[in-house]
Amino acid sequence: MTGYIKINSLTNTQMKIISLIIFIAFFTLRSNILSANQEFPARNGEKPVILESITPDTPFVARNFAWASGTSNPYLSAVQFLQSFPEIVGVEDPHTDLEFESATRFDNHTVLKFNQTYKQIEVFGRGVIVKVDESGTVYYIASNAVQILDFPSEEPLIDSFEASLIALQSVPGIPVYSTSAKRFIFAEKDHSYPIWVFSIGTKNPLGSWLVLVNGISGEVINIAKRTFNATGRVFEQNPNNGGLIEPELLRLSGDGTRLNGQYATTYRYISEGNIQTAIPDSDGNFLYNPSSTQPDFEDPFVEVQSYYHVDRIVDYFVTTHGYTQTRGPLTVLTNYYQGSTSSPTPYDNAAYDGENWTLTIGQGSTADFGYDATIIYHEVGHSVIDSIAQLLIFGGDKYGMILMPGAIHEGVSDYFAASLLDDPNMNEYIYIGRNLQNDHKCPEDMIGEPHQDGLVVGGTLWDIRELLGKEISDRIVYRALFGLPQDTSFKILSNSVMDEIDQLITEGTLTEAEKTQVETIFQERGMDICDRFIDLKGAESYSTLLFGLSMMGESACDYISYAQALGLSMPTAFQWYIDVPEDATTLKIDFSLTLFSPGEEQHWLYLRKEEPVEFELVSIIPGLVLPLRVQKADKTFEMSNGFTLTPYTDPPVEPGKRYYVAISSLSCPMGRYTISGSTGNEPVEEPVVETEEEEPEVVVEEEADAVSVEELDAISENNEEEMGPPEKGDSGCGCKIAE
Structure with a gap:
């Protein structure tokens, strides 16, 4: 049939070329369709804000545009938008290539998330976020979906058992658990293939790891650390900030004789297993005193301390922001140490394990990390961010080092811990802490350590809090997390915050002048330009x-x-x-x-x-x-x-x-x-190439071919026969010589 191509008659190379042409076309259209198409007026009287993808496999973000769907149903509005503009989304057919994940409803808008799929298999780490207001108008999209170019086989050549052995050998420490293999498609702009993904927990050192194994070659593609730690320099003496209080322990389950609650369950860690040593007195109260010696690996006070503070901050997120702890109560391990029960080694750290839904509170060398509420709040903050944004914390990829998702995790966790306590000084009880009242900027102060890099984020958000107040700032930061793709950056976080500020302007809560002040804060901190490519x-x-x-x-x-x-x-x-x-x-x-x-x-x-x-x-x-x-x-x-x-x-x-x-x-x-x-644009003269003067050509007569002695004798005899014997004075060569 003239004018049509029969797909199944093409070679693999031809199919890849056609796919690449479509892929590049989608990438090119993404950045200009929102600004050029008359269906996308600005939402607030300004022009739409578009963060162009640097490459086809890096995030594309657009906000402050308005696309009316004709329905007030947020899910239907989002689906209609995605199906109407696949070139913006970055996939060929949103109906088959995107799978609905979740919808989070706020008072006047809804955030919807979709995972990218290929032949009903999820594409690792890729998807689309859409925000829809109460009228059904789409005004925000963030997409890191990517075209699948080379049509990979759905079935890996490496089976899950073989892949698990490879994954276990790729992490340090002693494995204590490993989840069953999950199959994904790994996709980038120029290749894609099936992978196996494993979550592995270890001890000595403590860690939780996400390991990606190539399903074709068996190579480890990448490893992400899933533990978020609060490390630092320990004071030789522990300052005592504030006295003891006796608050009510809320939301205890059952008969209240153990620290099992709606949001947390606390244990004392022992290497053979976890036990609960904090039990109520005859009046049903948990009135333990802090330990007078450190380290103390059998301290029941820290079990009570940890339960109270975990319950308090989770309840804050639930009641203030509508957070849902979908994975149930956090498991909190206190008095954690390295080594065995008979020979414990202090653990100067605290960690959140995203895969195992666990907080681990270390018994340090000179202080118990559970005695510092900011550390507990910080680690719970990681669990909240992880539940909302699922940021990927890899050390690097083909474009270089990856610093910003981890720094955002740390900086936002610091912010909420400091905001809840109304104190910008972090962890000052345990060690010389981090202060959110700082002047850190990007890229100047990025050093490759997530807690220190997070000071750029935490300091910026604290500046906004001082400008707008705790209530509004907390709301903005929390809701901005829903607009972040998994491979996010400071620049994308800044734009997600600005989108929430636009929402508050629409409500009449904030003014344009306050918006300008926030933009200035981002600019002074370098957050507005801080991306992987600057x-x-x-x-x-x-x-x-x-x-x-x-x-x-x-x-x-x-x-x-x-x-x-x-x-x-x-x-x-x-x-x-x-x-x-x-x-x-x-x-x-x-x-x-x-x-x-x-x-x-x-x-x-x-x-x-x-x-x-x-x-x-x-x-x-x-x-x-x-x-x-x-x-x-x-x-x-x-x-x-x-x-x-x-x-x-x-x-x-x-x-x-x-x-x-x-x-x-x-x-x-x-x-x-x-x-x-x-x-x-000044004229540039073509450089003159100096050449050496040519030497005059010297003509050299060619030498006669060498002859043998026998040939010379034969020639001599012939000459004598023809010319006769030489005359007197004749040299025999026909030349006269002087007598």
Whole structure:
């Protein structure tokens, strides 16, 4: 039939090419359809705000637009929108490629979440978030859905048992549990395949891990740590902040003789199993005194302390924000230690285990972590964020290091703990804590440690709280979590907060002037531009951290030559990009570096046109997979202070193109680098290539071919026969010689 293609007659290569064309077309249309289509007026009289996807497999976010569905039913409105505009969503057929997950109803809008699927199998970590107001108008979408290009087989070649053995060997410590394998599709812009996903819990060290195993090759794709810790430096002496109170323990279950409640169940940890040692007195009260010695591995007071504070903060989220603890009461393990019951080792830490729905409160060397309410509130905050946003906490992917989802987890948990106590100082009872009254900015103060990076988030949110007050700020931050895709960034969080502020302006609760003040806070903190890819034209220059091998421990510095032989290096936290105008003739990148301590300086700048630089993930130690080997770049500049591209360099500058710059290091010490980018349109003369003057050609007569002695004798005899014997004075060659 003329004009049509029969799909099943195409080769695999042809099918991939057609899919790629469709994929690129969808990616291109995403960013302009909302601004160009007359069906999308601005919701609040301004233009829609669009965060364009840097690549087809990074999130696309749009807000403050208005699309009326004709129905007030939020689910039907969302479905109609998704089916009407698949090019915005990023999938070919939303009806078959998206599966409804949840709807969260607030007083005047509903947040709906959809998971991406492929042939009824969920695509790992990808989906769509839609917000619909009470009239049925769609005004917000966040999507990291991606086109499936290469039609993977649904059935893995590696079975679940073999994959589980691979997963168990990839994590540190002693496994104490492993969930059954879950099958997903793993999809990126240029490839997809089936995977097995495992959740594994360990002790010595304590941890919970999400392990992704390639269902075709059996390779470990990535590992995400599912424990969120509150670590720090322990005081030698423990300050006593505040006295003892005797509040009522609410929501106890059963006969109230054990600390089992609606929101929490507390235990004392022992290595052989968990027991409940806190029991009521004859009046039914749990009136224990704090332990007078530390460490105390048999302290019942901390069981009561932990129950009260977990119950208090969960009830705050439930009654104030409408939070639903769908997974039941949190299991709280107190007096946690490493080693055995007969020989316990203090555990200076506290952790939330997202897979096992558990809070673990360490019995520290000089203090019990359960005695600090901010630590308990912080860890419960992780459970709330995990229930709402399911942020993915991987160490890195093909575009480099991943810092911001973990930093958001820590910063928002800090914020709610501090807000509930009305105190910006975190964990000051246990150790030198984190203070949310700070001036941390992105990218300047990002160091690769989630608690410290979270100070940018926590400090920003505390600034907003001081501006708008606790009640409004808490509401904004809580609801903004529902707008975050799993692979989020500070920039996306900022936009989700601004979307909630727009909602409050619509209600008449906030003013445009207050909105402008919040925007200024985000700008001053760098939150509005802080993404994995940062535009170099957004500022005169940027300064941030250069990671060194010492980040992985000083002993890692002993293996520099080994890493160099393998082509490994440590990428920085961000990639940078710059758009070259159509009339540009030059592109200039300036780079400077200062190491924090003496050491050999080794760094590289990578350049790639139109697409970000890509790295290969390398497993270096159990439980840690990092992007340590550059895989796709157009040009590498070693030990460079920058470079300039012109029409005559290699590579030449191409007007109208976007260029990405990534940086990696193999230095032992860490350092700070400054980078800037600019373009120019001044005429550039083609460089004159100097050539050496040509030497005059010297003609050399060709030598006769060599002859043998026998041939010479034969020639001589012939000459004598023809010419006769030489005359006197004749040399025998026909020449006269002087007598």
